[in-house]
Amino acid sequence: MLEPLHPLLRQAFDPERFLRLGEQVLQDTFKHLQDSQGRTREKSMPWTPPEDEKSFWEARLDAPEGLVDLLRLVADRSNGLQDPRYMGHQVAVPFPDGALVGLVTDLLNNGGAIYEMGPTNSAMEEVLMARIGQMMGLPAGCGGILCHGGTLANLVALLAARRKVNHGGADVWNDGDDGRGAVLVSNQAHYCVDRAVRIMGWGAEGVGLVDTDDQHRITPSGLETAMQDMNKKGRRVVAVVGSSCTTSSGAFDDLELVADFAEQHGLWFHVDGAHGAPAAFSARHKHLLSGMERADSVAMDFHKIMGLPALCTGLFFRQQEMSFLPFTQSAEYLWSDAEDPEWWNFGKRTFECTKRMLSTRVAAVLEEYGPEIWGVLVDRLFGLGKELAERIEARSGGGWQLAMEPEGNIVCFRYLPRDFKDTNAENAFTQLLRQRHLEEGPQYMVQTRFDGKVWLRCTLMNPLTEPQDMAGLLDRIEELAQEL
Numbered sequence: 001m002l003e004p005l006h007p008l009l010r011q012a013f014d015p016e017r018f019l020r021l022g023e024q025v026l027q028d029t030f031k032h033l034q035d036s037q038g039r040t041r042e043k044s045m046p047w048t049p050p051e052d053e054k055s056f057w058e059a060r061l062d063a064p065e066g067l068v069d070l071l072r073l074v075a076d077r078s079n080g081l082q083d084p085r086y087m088g089h090q091v092a093v094p095f096p097d098g099a100l101v102g103l104v105t106d107l108l109n110n111g112g113a114i115y116e117m118g119p120t121n122s123a124m125e126e127v128l129m130a131r132i133g134q135m136m137g138l139p140a141g142c143g144g145i146l147c148h149g150g151t152l153a154n155l156v157a158l159l160a161a162r163r164k165v166n167h168g169g170a171d172v173w174n175d176g177d178d179g180r181g182a183v184l185v186s187n188q189a190h191y192c193v194d195r196a197v198r199i200m201g202w203g204a205e206g207v208g209l210v211d212t213d214d215q216h217r218i219t220p221s222g223l224e225t226a227m228q229d230m231n232k233k234g235r236r237v238v239a240v241v242g243s244s245c246t247t248s249s250g251a252f253d254d255l256e257l258v259a260d261f262a263e264q265h266g267l268w269f270h271v272d273g274a275h276g277a278p279a280a281f282s283a284r285h286k287h288l289l290s291g292m293e294r295a296d297s298v299a300m301d302f303h304k305i306m307g308l309p310a311l312c313t314g315l316f317f318r319q320q321e322m323s324f325l326p327f328t329q330s331a332e333y334l335w336s337d338a339e340d341p342e343w344w345n346f347g348k349r350t351f352e353c354t355k356r357m358l359s360t361r362v363a364a365v366l367e368e369y370g371p372e373i374w375g376v377l378v379d380r381l382f383g384l385g386k387e388l389a390e391r392i393e394a395r396s397g398g399g400w401q402l403a404m405e406p407e408g409n410i411v412c413f414r415y416l417p418r419d420f421k422d423t424n425a426e427n428a429f430t431q432l433l434r435q436r437h438l439e440e441g442p443q444y445m446v447q448t449r450f451d452g453k454v455w456l457r458c459t460l461m462n463p464l465t466e467p468q469d470m471a472g473l474l475d476r477i478e479e480l481a482q483e484l
């Protein structure tokens with residue numbers, strides 16, 4: 001005989017309890033937002049060494065004190081993106097509304113592999129991908145999918161490229177290929193393109209790294225040389241990827257150049273716009289993406305400079321039908337015909353089976369603010385990038401170096417207050433300086449390495465950052481450098 005419902009399960013599903021907890025959590029979240037925006041937290045990133053943090057959680061998880069207390073601790077100990085002194089990695093400072101969307105969609109928990117498990121999100125996804133694609137300048141008839149991250153979107157785009165271009169004539173989906181395919185991409189590109197190529201079984205040699213100029217943009221001769229190199233090695237290049245922009249230094253490839261090259265060689269043209277494609281929403285900055293409208297596919301992260309919580313990425317295809325290229329999966333328990341391009345069963349087009357209700361997140365922004373907010377956000381963040389660069393240049397002469405003029409919101413620089421023996425010593429000093437700053441704050445910045453040099457790196461992600469925060473950062477760097 002079936003046992004009665006266990007009291008723990010009754011408690012877990014009790015609506016009254018949910019409301020009580022929810023009111024408290026909402027109050028606490030409101031306070032976190034206020035404190036963060038008011039810069040009253042001691043540091044934007046409350047650094048603890050990994051082993052200490054692990055010990056803390058070992059102790060805490062041995063002595064639980066309930067959800068409200070747990071969430072307070074998590075908020076206090078987490079990297080504070082909502083703090084205007086956050087100037088680190090490329091993760092969105094989410095519009096707080098996103099947390100409200102999460103509240104509802106996490107409770108509804110509709111999947112998206114098949115229409116009947118998520119009718120609202122599937123239908124919205126189809127509409128939004130076509131509309132947003134066109135807002136970005138892609139041709140009428142474009143479409144695509146939402147997925148969990150730029151890394152995954154880039155892989156799926158390259159799977160489509162392999163199927164479409166298919167120089168080897170193989171039925172790749174059913175028989176695999178001979179492992180001799182290749183992709184051309186900037187030597188400054190995000191590592192996920194390299195990873196995708198290796199996942200596809202083409203190995204390290206399947207990535208043709210294209211030389212870049214002193215601004216880290218793909219060059220015409222770099223493309224030609226990389227192509228010749230691949231041909232010599234007996235590789236079939238199927239795609240060329242333009243970076244909009246590169247991760248480390250924020251360089252936007254010349255997409256017209258890449259599009260011309262792709263056209264000339266019959267290649268799939270993919271744009272990794274995970275970070276920079278939202279510039280399409282800004283009248284002031286969309287010129288950085290000129291040529292993107294010729295792409296076969298574009299990846300754009302809504303969880304970078306579009307203000308959505310992670311992860312939410314759009315993978316757009318020039319024609320909606322192209323989004324069916326990556327997979328042809330039989331799954332009798334989900335759909336009856338693998339070949340039928342039913343737009344409503346998104347699992348046919350996405351790597352994921354279950355995925356979150358991503359389209360509701362995107363729709364929420366449009367409902368409240370319209371697409372203008374993305375242009376306004378881009379303008380603000382890119383404006384902050386320029387402002388920081390100008391402030392660094394204004395200090396130059398005293399050991400400040402700007403790696404390059406930023407085109408967007410990624411700014412790389414160094415501070416070397418004295419002469420060092422060689423580049424290694426400069427790099428060691430910069431690394432030490434960044435570590436001290438990480439430990440002591442109060443701002444948050446990161447570091448990178450290119451052209452043999454270690455650089456301090458800021459991505460201006462928080463639109464509430466003000467010039468005073470940047471001045472504070474630069475002063476703090478000078479202060480710490482004196483102490484080292």
Ligand SMILES: Cc1ncc(COP(=O)(O)O)c(C=O)c1O
Pocket residue numbers: 090148149150151152190192243244245246247272273274275301311313
């Ligand atoms: C250009 C570029 N592509 C891809 C990615 C990976 O995206 P995700 O972190 O969403 O997987 C990043 C992340 O920083 C990026 O900058």
